[in-house]
Amino acid sequence: MWQTLLTPVDLYCERTGPELWAEPANALTNLAFLAAGLWGVREVRRRGTGIFAEALAWWVVAIGIGSALFHTFANHGTVWADVLPIAxxxxxxxxxxLRRFLGMRWGKAIAIFVxxxxxxxxLTW
Incomplete structure (x- = not known):
């Protein structure tokens, strides 16, 4: 199982091989996600816009970390570190x-969401 997770993948034209840092531009651009997420956390706290907004800002940080892992190591295990935070x-x-901008209550928001x-x-199936 571990061997399968650590098997390299080559999904992008930038990738030059299975080595560490074989996809430098994609890996480095993830610093923007880290910076934006941390800036978002600071702004959410400064403005007091709520725990949901703060969770989304931290989620952006997680996207940056997960994507950096994938674009740096690029294997079957790190692909999940990239995909799951984004999804x-x-x-x-x-x-x-639905909650913040359309003002829906939880029940209605969850029903429409589902x-x-x-x-x-x-439709995509």
Whole structure:
């Protein structure tokens, strides 16, 4: 199992081989995610916009870390470090939008959230 997780992958044209730092531009651009996420945490705390907004800002930091791991090591294990934080963020942000910007109560927001992703899943299937 561990050997499978550590097997290198080559998914991007920039990748020059299975070595560490064989995808330098993609790996380095993840510093922008770290900076943006930490800036977001600071702004959320300064403005008092709530725990959900702060969680999303920390999520951006997690995206930067996970993506940096993948673009630096690029194996079957680190691909999940890249994909899962991004997928989780998009799901959480959808719910955040329904609550914060459309002013929906939790029950209605969750119902629309589930319906939207169920229909989207069926359509893409």
């Amino acid at each position: 989780g963020f998009t799901l959480a942000y959808t719910l955040f939008n 319906a939207f992703y169920a229909v989207t899943g069926l």
